[in-house]
Amino acid sequence: MDIFWFLTFAVLLAGYFALEGFDIGLGVLLPVLGRSPADRDRLVGAMAPFVLANEVWLVALAGVLFGAFPVLEGQALSRLYPLVVALLLAWIVRDAGLWFRRRADGAAWRLAWDGALWAGSAGLALAWGAILVAVARGLPASPLDVPAVAGGVALLALLAWHGRTFAAWRLRSGPHGSGRALLLSACAAAAPAVLVMAAAAAHMLGNAAPDQTLTVLSVMVVPVAPILAGAQVWVWRTFSRGALPTFF
Amino acid sequence: MDVVGLARMQFAVTGSLHFLFVVLTLGLAPLVAIMHTRYAIGGNPLHERMTRFWGQIYVINYALGIVTGLVMEFQFGLSWSGLSHYAGDVFGAPLAMETLLAFFLESTFLGLWIFGWHRLPRGLHVACIWLVTLTAYASALFIMVANSFLQNPAGSAEEGGRLVLRDFGALFTNPTLVFALPHVLSAGLWAGGFVVMGASAYHLYRRTPEREFFTRSLRIGVLTAFVGSLFTVGFGYAQFGPVSDVQPDKFHGAVPGVALGLMIMIGQFVQFGVMFVLAPLLIRDLLARWRWLHPLLMIMTPLPFVAAIAGWIVREVGRQPWLVYGKLSVADALTPGLTRADITASFAGFAGVLGLLALVDYVLIARAVRRGPGRVALGAADLPVTAEPVPAHSL
Ligand code: HEM
Numbered sequence: 001m002d003i004f005w006f007l008t009f010a011v012l013l014a015g016y017f018a019l020e021g022f023d024i025g026l027g028v029l030l031p032v033l034g035r036s037p038a039d040r041d042r043l044v045g046a047m048a049p050f051v052l053a054n055e056v057w058l059v060a061l062a063g064v065l066f067g068a069f070p071v072l073e074g075q076a077l078s079r080l081y082p083l084v085v086a087l088l089l090a091w092i093v094r095d096a097g098l099w100f101r102r103r104a105d106g107a108a109w110r111l112a113w114d115g116a117l118w119a120g121s122a123g124l125a126l127a128w129g130a131i132l133v134a135v136a137r138g139l140p141a142s143p144l145d146v147p148a149v150a151g152g153v154a155l156l157a158l159l160a161w162h163g164r165t166f167a168a169w170r171l172r173s174g175p176h177g178s179g180r181a182l183l184l185s186a187c188a189a190a191a192p193a194v195l196v197m198a199a200a201a202a203h204m205l206g207n208a209a210p211d212q213t214l215t216v217l218s219v220m221v222v223p224v225a226p227i228l229a230g231a232q233v234w235v236w237r238t239f240s241r242g243a244l245p246t247f248f
Numbered sequence: 249m250d251v252v253g254l255a256r257m258q259f260a261v262t263g264s265l266h267f268l269f270v271v272l273t274l275g276l277a278p279l280v281a282i283m284h285t286r287y288a289i290g291g292n293p294l295h296e297r298m299t300r301f302w303g304q305i306y307v308i309n310y311a312l313g314i315v316t317g318l319v320m321e322f323q324f325g326l327s328w329s330g331l332s333h334y335a336g337d338v339f340g341a342p343l344a345m346e347t348l349l350a351f352f353l354e355s356t357f358l359g360l361w362i363f364g365w366h367r368l369p370r371g372l373h374v375a376c377i378w379l380v381t382l383t384a385y386a387s388a389l390f391i392m393v394a395n396s397f398l399q400n401p402a403g404s405a406e407e408g409g410r411l412v413l414r415d416f417g418a419l420f421t422n423p424t425l426v427f428a429l430p431h432v433l434s435a436g437l438w439a440g441g442f443v444v445m446g447a448s449a450y451h452l453y454r455r456t457p458e459r460e461f462f463t464r465s466l467r468i469g470v471l472t473a474f475v476g477s478l479f480t481v482g483f484g485y486a487q488f489g490p491v492s493d494v495q496p497d498k499f500h501g502a503v504p505g506v507a508l509g510l511m512i513m514i515g516q517f518v519q520f521g522v523m524f525v526l527a528p529l530l531i532r533d534l535l536a537r538w539r540w541l542h543p544l545l546m547i548m549t550p551l552p553f554v555a556a557i558a559g560w561i562v563r564e565v566g567r568q569p570w571l572v573y574g575k576l577s578v579a580d581a582l583t584p585g586l587t588r589a590d591i592t593a594s595f596a597g598f599a600g601v602l603g604l605l606a607l608v609d610y611v612l613i614a615r616a617v618r619r620g621p622g623r624v625a626l627g628a629a630d631l632p633v634t635a636e637p638v639p640a641h642s643l
Contacts, residue, residue, distance in 0.1 A: 045631050052359035059355075060347045062321050067344025070336020074329025078583040081326060085594040088322055089601055092315040096605050099311035102625060103612045171633060213337045216416045221348050228348070231356040238360065238367055243630035245363040247307075 001215065002208035005068035009204070010197045012064060014190040016057035017128075017159075021189035022182075023047050023054055025163020027094060027121025028156060030114060033167060037107065040114055044098070045244030046170040051098060053235045055091075067217050072207045079139045080131055083148075087127035094120025098248045122156065129155030136196045155192065162189040170240070251588050252579050255327040258595040260564070262323065264557050265602050266316035269609075271556050273313050274388060274433060275440020276306040277381040279472060281374075288374045297461065301621040302444065303377075305613055307362060312602075312609045314355075319598055321347070327591065328571070330581035335411045335572050338404045339397055342419060346390035354383035365627035388433060396425035399563070400494045401572050411575070423490035427483045428563075434479035435559070439552040441472030445526075446549030447617040453542035458620055463536040470535065473552075474527045477519040484515060495567055504566035511558040514551050521548075 026033075026047050034040030065073045077084050097117030101110055129152030134143035162185040169182040208214065239245075249257065280303045287295035324331055324343075332340065360368065361376040368376070396419075397403070403418030404411040419425075448466035451458055491498055499508050526545075529535035567573055571581045616624075 042631060042633075049359055049363035052362075053356040056352050056355040059318070059321060060352045062325075063344040063347025063351075066324065066332065066336065066340040068340070070332040070340040073325045073336065073340070074332035074583070077322060077325030078327075078329040078586065081583075081586070081590050081594070084322060084326060085597060088319055089597050091318060092601055092605070095311070095315050096608075099308075100608065100612065103308065104615065209337045209340065210412060212413050213341055216341055216413065217344055220345055224349055228352055228356075231353055231360075235356060235360060238364060242367070243632055245365070245367075246628055246631055247362055247625055 001211055001218065002068075002205050004218065005064065005208060005214055006201065006204050009061065009064050009068065010194065012057055012061040013193045013197060016054075016061060017193045018186040018190040019050070019054040019057060021159045021162045021186070022166035023051050023163070024094075024121045024124050025159035025161065025189075026167055027097075027117050027163070028125060028160045029163050029167075030118045030121070033164070037110060041246070042171065042244055043167055044101070044117070044248050045246060046167055048098070048248035049239035049245055050235060051248070053232055055095075068209050068214060069204060069207055070209055072204060076135070076139065079141075080134055080143055083127055083131050083134065083143055086123065087131065090120045090123025090127055092120070094124060096120075102246070102248065125156040125159050126152035129153065132192055132196050136199055158192070159189055161185055251586055251591055252582050254588070254591045254595055255582060255586065256578065258327065258591065258598060259323060261595075261599050262316060262319045262602060263564075264560065265606055266313065266320050267556060267560060268553055268606070269309055269313040269316060270388075271432075271436045271439045271553065272309050272443060273306065274384060274436030275438065275472070275476070276302065276309070276443070277377070277384050278437070279440055279444065279468065280306050281377045281381045284374050284377050288370045294461065294464070297621045297624075298465065300624045300627045301461075302465070304616055304624050304626040305443070305447070307358075307626060308609060308613050308616060310358070312606055315605065316602055317351075319602065326594070327583055327586060328581045329583040331571055331576065333410070334576050334581070335397075335401070335404070338401070338411050338413045338419075339394055339572075341413065341416070342390045342394040342397070346387055346394070350383045350387035350390055354380055354387060357383065362626065366630060385433065388436075389429060392425055392429045392432065393419050393422070395563075396422040396428060398572055399424040399567060401575055406575070411572070424494060427486040427490060431480060431483035431487060431559075432556075434476045434483060435552060435556050437476030438473050438480055439476075439556065441469045441474075441476055442549050442552050443469070445469030445473060446546045448536075449542040449545035450617060451620060452536055453539055453546070455539075456620055458622070461621055463533055466536050467530055467533075470522065470526045470530055474522050476552075477515070477522050481515050481519045484512070495573060498566040499562070501566065501568075504562045507558040507561040507565070511555045511562065514555040514558075518548065518551055 026043060030040055030043060034043045062073075065076075093116050097113045097115070097120055101113035101117065126149075129150075130143065130148035132155065133148050133151035134140060137147070165181045165185040169179060280299060283295055283302060284299040286292070287299055321343075357376045357379040361373065361380060364373050364376060400422055401411065402422040403413065403415040405414050406412075444465055446469075448462040448469055451462040452466065456462075499505055526535060529538070529541075535541065569577045569579065571578045
């Protein structure tokens, strides 16, 4: 039972980077790929219908951490306090950029929230890189040092590449427009997280919640899992092709 | 203020901000779903315009519900790791279910609904907003189950210094849950009804060209508030019994006492007002025609929000000093080693950023109301994908 929930956790984490990774990467590249406001609208339009379905993987991850590995939840989050706070603030700023950029007129308004979208995306990538490095090193006392920054920058570059292959695929332009390239970059984006999970596996399995709790969770969640997966597939079937929606 | 005080303050501020937006989400979601259903069945363009206009208000409000919710989700582990250590095996389960069974689906279906205009077949599109509503209510259920467990740790037993789960069903029949949940959900309906009422009063007062639209909306708002207020007050009084059984001194402190008084005063007065004045004036649309009443309707709009925050203050301050009632104190649950600098920085960051965004969001909601149904972005025309080449290879 603990193995099942560990695998669920790992799949959610890998899925988060494979999916939300391209939203983050595209946000980072927004000033580069979208030089004009119209270009930026199209880039945001490409990712917009996926963001809500992608970012929620991390919320689910936090839920599984709390439900199935409660002791680790307290340990990991509190040891990584400044990084997790930075991650949350970056996430909030990124989301605010998305939700607000079209809610009022004027070039300055749009530019300001596009800036928030960019800064938040960059902050997310940097914070995640540092967090993965810290977890891989067994949660050191002061998680902000040179390897942490290096990890952040490396993840930023990786996700930016992933974001670019997504944009090329969705907007059908350039030589990188194929679905295969997107699949490849998705796997690459998830790879660091998978490695870190493999390193942390023994520690996590030793700290799972008791069987009684895990059974209750399984009984409640497993029957609904096909609906969760189906909803995600529905999003991809609906928004992979065709004109770009304009709400974000 | 010491570290515990700051951590409590951070939780209270972010939690209150979260609830201000969530309570409206809970109230508006079913209204938008009903409007959309009527449009899908009858095809009346007025219903489509209503769905998009009120749907846009709902969606703008939702943005802040999400970002404040993210902070809530992670805050237990950040500042209160003692809680996950002592009670995580029980308390974690409803929270995990909230994320997997409710919020995950809510967010996915909301994306489909927002961006699915011109794309999804009408029936499936309506199904999305109903699924959003259903999962939002499921979310409220699981969160209230978790909160009620903290009020009264049912279904669990202490073993080796930690709580273990004994009876999962008891979490759902917890006496601190059964009346509190409908009380909160009805408060949501009341808040949703009042926002629809207040915004409609604004347009009727300004004599904008959308007379029919807002006369009908006013009716929907007042009727929703009528139903919501009736149940809010009913389930509010019903809570006194179970609360005095499990937490006998709850309302004796100064803060919970004052907050309770405020909530009941608002609840009682406004409920009578809705029942005996506003609802009867719907006959022959008197309320829509009596323009001098409209400023009053606008001024009343925030009242359910004030009462709802007061309600949470009663419930949460009233159980101090306990985090898990009678078992784990708030001070003992604080993350060991959490420094003053840590918590001060995070509190300033969360309160500053979320407070600012909340203000922006309210301004945007007011702006969307003012612009009226003629200029709604939700469901607007799409952008062609190949308008101009994206400079992807210019990298
Ligand atoms: C006559 C009117 C009302 C009465 C008698 C009443 C009663 C109560 C009581 C006794 C509690 C505390 C429960 C506890 O500590 O466990 C409570 C909490 C609460 N109230 Fe009220 N209330 C009234 C009106 C309102 C109104 C108008 C709203 C908002 C529209 C509201 C929203 C809340 C909320 C959000 C809570 C916290 C969650 C809960 O315990 O349900 N109440 N109410």
